[in-house]
Amino acid sequence: MDGRQYSFQSSTGSNPPSYRKGEGVPVAYDPDDPSDARIASFWSAFLAPLIVGGLGVVFTPIGAALFVKGRRIARLRAWLWEQGQQVWAEIEHVGRDFTVRVNNRHPFVVHATWQDERTGRTYAAASDYLRYDPGPRLQGQTRVRVLYDPADPDRNLVDLDAHPSHS
Template sequence: MYMSKADKMVRLMWRIFAGMGGLFVGIALAVALLQFQDLEGRVETQAQIVDFGNGGYPIVAYEAQGQRLTCQLNFRSSSMQLGQPITVYYRPEDPGQASVKEYLFPLIFGGIGGLFLILGSIGLAVLRRGQRRREQVFYHGRRIKAQITGYGLNYSVRINNRHPFILTCQYYDAAGNTLYTFKSRGIDYNPSQFLAGKQEIDVYVDGENYRNYYVDLGSVLPDVKVVQG
């Protein structure tokens, strides 16, 4: 079955979305796991923000092993204020170094990744559904001979600053006294030289349902490689 460059680009775009989303989610999960492992074995205690050091990082004071200690955290947030209570964690063997739970990065990174993954997966699912529908009609549908009525640019689609061509054709159903018009999928090149002298094209329809159809460009056009200068 013919697949235009536009179809391939759309599929590639959704694959990139899904791939980037999966990568972002994986990174967020890995960071969250590392942070969870880092907190294992630490002792939880309540601290208070007493100052802000270089770069706006908070300095906290807390009680640990009978001592009052201070340290500068390696995490900051715009919501932190002087005198604010905060939960910190320290290792018994090194009580002078405390840390906090940092969920912001995994949540934001994972949220963006999850959105990309969902959008990419939905896009690919829609493409696969359309491809299966066309294959079903092509391999199991009824073939009719439609009259080629013309071709032109599809201005609703642009790939690399170029609009693909589409071919239009018609079929007259004498039994129902109905004229059906069909449009092909995108064509990567001007098909005029290959359509010279050709009046008919194969169209596959789903039984008597002419709304579910597939215009077989391969029946009149060669599968040529397009090189753009």
């Protein structure tokens, strides 16, 4: 160095302190810019990358799982639009789903049922979560269109945009 003294304050700290006042401390610095210095310790060098890396290890699988789930739902919806069977289901209930919160609000849901004429079994369908009340839009309607997988009618999609010729 050029004989001048430099001082710096570490951007990390600990409680209790890692060093006592007056104790020698290993320092790493840039010879071209001695004011750019850091305490040469494992934690000073790797604490931030370990925290960020640890968060990445935790949240990457969660994000990947949500991405895969979203893709599966999108593929199912596309398949139902293209190849699903159509039925007009009776509207059973229009209201908020108080078991779920989306953006800190309970979403609206339309519940409908229909009976399979071949088996006599009754199936239920629920719309996607809605941020608006669909009641006024559905006023006067008693049925909604449901697209379903004939091999598994529980895989279905409520189409709130379709209007029956008679309700």
